[in-house]
Amino acid sequence: MRTKRPGNEGEAAFEVVFMERTATESWNQKSHPVSGQGSKAPEQAHRGMAFWLLPAALGFVWTAAFCSGPSVRPRTSFTVQKDVLYGPDQNLSADLYLPSRDTEDTKAATPRPALLVLHGGSWQRGNKERMSEVSRLLASQGYIVFNANYRLAPEHPYPAQMEDLKQALQFMTRNAQSWNLDPGRIGVMGYSAGGHLALLLALQEDSVSAVATSGAPTDLTAYGDIVTMHRLLKVTFEDHPEVYRNASPLFRIRPDAPPILLVHGSYDWIVPVEHARRMEKAMKEAGGDIELLEFPDGHMATTLGVHEPGLRSMLSFFEKTLKPGIDMSAAK
Numbered sequence: 001m002r003t004k005r006p007g008n009e010g011e012a013a014f015e016v017v018f019m020e021r022t023a024t025e026s027w028n029q030k031s032h033p034v035s036g037q038g039s040k041a042p043e044q045a046h047r048g049m050a051f052w053l054l055p056a057a058l059g060f061v062w063t064a065a066f067c068s069g070p071s072v073r074p075r076t077s078f079t080v081q082k083d084v085l086y087g088p089d090q091n092l093s094a095d096l097y098l099p100s101r102d103t104e105d106t107k108a109a110t111p112r113p114a115l116l117v118l119h120g121g122s123w124q125r126g127n128k129e130r131m132s133e134v135s136r137l138l139a140s141q142g143y144i145v146f147n148a149n150y151r152l153a154p155e156h157p158y159p160a161q162m163e164d165l166k167q168a169l170q171f172m173t174r175n176a177q178s179w180n181l182d183p184g185r186i187g188v189m190g191y192s193a194g195g196h197l198a199l200l201l202a203l204q205e206d207s208v209s210a211v212a213t214s215g216a217p218t219d220l221t222a223y224g225d226i227v228t229m230h231r232l233l234k235v236t237f238e239d240h241p242e243v244y245r246n247a248s249p250l251f252r253i254r255p256d257a258p259p260i261l262l263v264h265g266s267y268d269w270i271v272p273v274e275h276a277r278r279m280e281k282a283m284k285e286a287g288g289d290i291e292l293l294e295f296p297d298g299h300m301a302t303t304l305g306v307h308e309p310g311l312r313s314m315l316s317f318f319e320k321t322l323k324p325g326i327d328m329s330a331a332k
Contacts, residue, residue: 072315074140076100086148086171092164094148095128097139101180111176113185113209113322114144116168116201120192120215123153123161123232131191134311138189141315142324144181146172150197154231158247165201173207185209185322189314192216192271192299199249199279202258210321212261212314215299217271218279219250250279255287261317262292263310270299291317 081096101109115138119130128147135147150164173183187210190198195216202211221244223229224237235243245251260283264276276292283290293313318324 072137072141072312076140076142078136078139080136080139086146087164087167089151089164091149091151092167093128094146094168095132095135096179097135097143097145097147098179099139099142099144109180111180111182111185112142112144113187113318113324114146114172114179114181115318115322116165116172116186116188116198117145117147118150118165118188118190118194118198119147120190120194121152122228123158123193123196124228125152126193131194134189137311138315143318143322144179154234157234158232161197162200162204165197166205169201169205169207183207187211187318187322189213189318190216196249199260200247200252202260203249203252203254208258210259210261210318212263212317214263214310214314215265215268215271216249216262216275218248218275220244220248222275250275250282253279253282253286253288257283257288259317259321260288260290261314262290263313264292264294265297265299266294267297268299 076099078097078099081098083093084096085093099112117128117131117135117138119126119128121127121130128149131147135145139145146168148165148168150168151160153161169186172179172181172186175181176183186207188198188201188208189212190196191214195213196218198211198213199216199218202208217223220229220233221237221241229237229244233240233243233247237244260279262276262279264271264273266273273294276294280290280292293310295310
C-alpha cells in the first residue's frame, strides 16, 4: 500500500508551519534549486517543514506503510538480540540481528556484510522500533543488522547524534569476529533524518562501504531559522551559517566517498526532492559514485513497507556494493 499524497493528514501540519514562518521565504533566501525546478521549490519546502513540526504526520506514514507483508523471500534464518548497549549512555542501545552461520565453526564461517540502520523522526523523536520490519527483512537476506537508537534533540543537540553513530560503527567493528562480520563490508541505511545522518556518517567515516537513504535532507541551510533547526543545532542560521553548512551532507562532499543511493519521492511534501537532486549533481561533478532513484510518490512511501519498490532498489544496491549473495530473482 502506497503512502497517500498530501491530504488531510498534512492540513493540520500546514497550520503549524503557518504559525512558524513561510517556507517560501526560507527556500528563496537560503536554497539554490537545480535549474528548471525553482518554480516548485518554495511550495515543496513549505510542505517539507510541516513533517518536522508535527509528529502526527509521521505516525500516519509509518502506520499505513507497514500493512502488507514482505515481497522478498527469506534466504536465511536469524536471531535477534534486543537492546544491546553500544555506549556508556543507557539510551545508546541497538537491536542486533544475526543471520545463521554456514557452519558451527566460528573461525571457518564465511563473514557476512553488515548494515547500520537509522530511524527518522526530525532528530527529535522516534526510536529503533520504527525500523524493526525493515531490519528483519535485511537480516533474512543475509545481512548482520545493527538497528540503533541515538540521542535526540533538543536535549542533545548536533553533533551528539554523529558522536553516537560513530561509536556504533566502532562497536560493530570491535565485535566483528564474534558476530561473523566482515569489517570491510559495512553499509549504512537511513530514512528521513536518519538518512541525513547516514550520509554524514558515510562522508566522514572510512569504515563505511556503502550508504542508501530514503527522503534524506541534504541541505539544512535551505530551511533557515525554523524551530526544528534551532532544536537540532542550537544556533540561528543568521548568526552561524557555517554550523548549518557543516551539518549538511551537500557541503561535505568528497570524490572518494563510498557508493551512495538516494531514493526520493517526486511528490515528497516533507523533504523536497531538490535535496536529492542537488546532492546527486554535486557528487557527480566531484567525480563521486552516486545514484538517484525518483518514484512518483511521497515521503519514504516507496521504502517504508517491505514490499515497496524503493526498498527493493536498496536491496539491489547493497547486493551490488556489499555482495551478501542475495538471489534477487527469487523476489516475488
